[in-house]
Amino acid sequence: MERRIRTRVAPSPTGDPHVGTAYIAMFNIAFAYKHGGDFILRIEDTDQNRYTPGSEEMIYESLRWLGLDWKEGPDVGGPYGPYRQSERFGIYADYAKQLVEKGEAYYCFCTPERLNNLRERQKAMKKAPGYDGHCRSLSKEEVEARIAAGEPYVIRLKMPYEGETVIHDRLRGDIVFENSKIDDQVLLKADGYPTYHLANVVDDHLMGVTTVIRAEEWISSTPKHIQLYKAFGWEQPEFIHMPLLRNSDRTKISKRKNPVSLNWYRDNGYLKEGLLNFLGLMAYSFGDGKEIFTLQEFKENFNIDNVSLGGPVFDLVKLGWINNQHMRLKDLKELTEMTVPFFRAKGFVGEEVSDKEMVALERIVEILREHAHTLKEIADESTVYFKDEYELPELTEDMDKKERKGIERLYNAIADETGKKSIKLFLEKIENYPTEDIPLEEAKKLLTDTLEEIGEGPAKVYMPLRAVLTGEPRGADLYNLIFIIGKTRTINRIKRMIEKYNI
Numbered sequence: 001m002e003r004r005i006r007t008r009v010a011p012s013p014t015g016d017p018h019v020g021t022a023y024i025a026m027f028n029i030a031f032a033y034k035h036g037g038d039f040i041l042r043i044e045d046t047d048q049n050r051y052t053p054g055s056e057e058m059i060y061e062s063l064r065w066l067g068l069d070w071k072e073g074p075d076v077g078g079p080y081g082p083y084r085q086s087e088r089f090g091i092y093a094d095y096a097k098q099l100v101e102k103g104e105a106y107y108c109f110c111t112p113e114r115l116n117n118l119r120e121r122q123k124a125m126k127k128a129p130g131y132d133g134h135c136r137s138l139s140k141e142e143v144e145a146r147i148a149a150g151e152p153y154v155i156r157l158k159m160p161y162e163g164e165t166v167i168h169d170r171l172r173g174d175i176v177f178e179n180s181k182i183d184d185q186v187l188l189k190a191d192g193y194p195t196y197h198l199a200n201v202v203d204d205h206l207m208g209v210t211t212v213i214r215a216e217e218w219i220s221s222t223p224k225h226i227q228l229y230k231a232f233g234w235e236q237p238e239f240i241h242m243p244l245l246r247n248s249d250r251t252k253i254s255k256r257k258n259p260v261s262l263n264w265y266r267d268n269g270y271l272k273e274g275l276l277n278f279l280g281l282m283a284y285s286f287g288d289g290k291e292i293f294t295l296q297e298f299k300e301n302f303n304i305d306n307v308s309l310g311g312p313v314f315d316l317v318k319l320g321w322i323n324n325q326h327m328r329l330k331d332l333k334e335l336t337e338m339t340v341p342f343f344r345a346k347g348f349v350g351e352e353v354s355d356k357e358m359v360a361l362e363r364i365v366e367i368l369r370e371h372a373h374t375l376k377e378i379a380d381e382s383t384v385y386f387k388d389e390y391e392l393p394e395l396t397e398d399m400d401k402k403e404r405k406g407i408e409r410l411y412n413a414i415a416d417e418t419g420k421k422s423i424k425l426f427l428e429k430i431e432n433y434p435t436e437d438i439p440l441e442e443a444k445k446l447l448t449d450t451l452e453e454i455g456e457g458p459a460k461v462y463m464p465l466r467a468v469l470t471g472e473p474r475g476a477d478l479y480n481l482i483f484i485i486g487k488t489r490t491i492n493r494i495k496r497m498i499e500k501y502n503i
């Protein structure tokens, strides 16, 4: 009978939840989904030195935010638990000792000083570093006596000295390692904690994992894992190594060159749909050139053999483009609600948002989502709709030419006779407008009527209006602005600027 497909992601809680964890989880989820199998989450917290409190919760939270849900895991339980390695230490020690009894592993009493000296000598002789097998053939009696005397020990795997270990990677084909170059790795450390290798293999076996889909950086560990499966006499899972996410200089993605924390993406207003779509595209294409997809579409289309190994570059410009596409696809009301915290952070709305405010926010979001890349960008670009008191920008020495020109146009526009006339005529029209709310079409009409009555070109009429209504040479459409801020605020803005600049 075919085994039920089971995949997993196995992050270590060592800091902020990493974007690579989501990437790997996503591909594991899609693979399990395609095969009607299970996806599980395991926390690999055997390295107590790197353990960061709170990190585990952040992993759950950020993966859940993305909709990358697991069927079994430390927080939801499951039939193969516990799923947190720190709760399984007894299991690993037992298995390590089983290997000693089978003659596949051995106790090693070498002191840190001896290992240091060994390394120094190997370095001096330009030999590859590695354990020299010093304790490999101690007699059973000697071992027992030394343990009884309380000497500290580790347990090491007895690697074969000859032959080869081959990874049959589904995407990469056979990767061959010479056994003589693989160290007698430590399985159980002197403090009784397991190493990553031992815990990872024991758990994948006990948890029924059939398919290990993990990042390329683990390839060098895989022959050690294969030898462990052999030593235990267990069936190996299938190994699939995904291409690493890379910085633009092709090094492994790193904090110094890219944001790597999933929290950062959420806090900066990326949609989960945008981020997932981007991560999917890092190593997968639909074949028909389709670039925008949902997680569900990805899962349904998924075929592991179509994963490309190209070495994807993490490109925030591309992510911005993809995120923009998803912001445009989203239901406007929902998107607006998601943007509220960003508006609030700018101080544009308070704790409570009234229905009227919500209508205005919806309109702002509708306008700005056309080109903004993130929810945060929408809020950042919406100052003009909220701030009624502003000045024309100052001209400074270090300004570039284009910027200077734009600002000069503002000053010229309000000094110009036609400009002054346009502002006053428009003000009169707004003051005569019968209601506080000005529908979009009416706002447009007030502007075009002004243009017509003045009888000059649009720049001559609209630039001075822009100057008094926004203080900026470019940006928001004036009719949208008027529609959003209403009659009183429009009048107040104009009057204030007339007074300030003696128009």
Ligand code: GLU
Pocket (backbone or CB within 6 Å): 009, 010, 011, 012, 044, 200, 213, 214, 215, 218
């Ligand atoms: N704990 C490892 C990590 O942090 C797991 C690697 C693997 O999938 O085997 O990614």
